[in-house]
Amino acid sequence: MLQSIFNTLKLFMPKVAFYAVTHVVATRNAISDAVVALVNATGNGQLTLRTVADAEIATLTINTANSVGATDLTFGDFLDDTNATGGTVDHLRIENNTGTEIFRFLPTDITISSTVIGAGDTVQCSSLIYQPPA
């Protein structure tokens, strides 16, 4: 009896499954436009390296304008942080100039020479390219 009721209820339960989608170029471009608009809200934005507790380790200000191509967003030049606070990098955040997070990523998803940063160390970055979901 209980099994019968359960099977009846299952018919009305929504099936939750997610499947991959493919974004066309115009949509990907719009995503990058939206991201850069958030970053540019208060200036060119900044990159911060952070600990697992989200404490700031180093901050690199974006010195020149960010630009969106056909789909990708290329961030401007980063100013070195020549006097890092220090810590072990757990994640990195792109923020606007007031520190509001726009997106984050992991050090394992980029190339970084050392994830252990000492107080007073210098952190330098190449250009950052963001690719929206395909």
Added chain:
Amino acid sequence: MNKNTEMNPELSKLVAAAQDGEVHLVALVRDPQGRPKFDDPNNVPQAILDVLTEDDLRYLETLKSEAL
């Protein structure tokens, strides 16, 4: 929990990968003396080697020999 609604974990990973955006960034850390810092001097990614100066490369060789 309705088991019929669960996605195969491997498929979930594939979907997540397809939905994620991606970034490309190379970051170099230097100590206060200006020397490059490495998590593993014996396994430095090519993208890092490409941005090192000749002095940096000599210092890296020193670190490697000290690690032996």
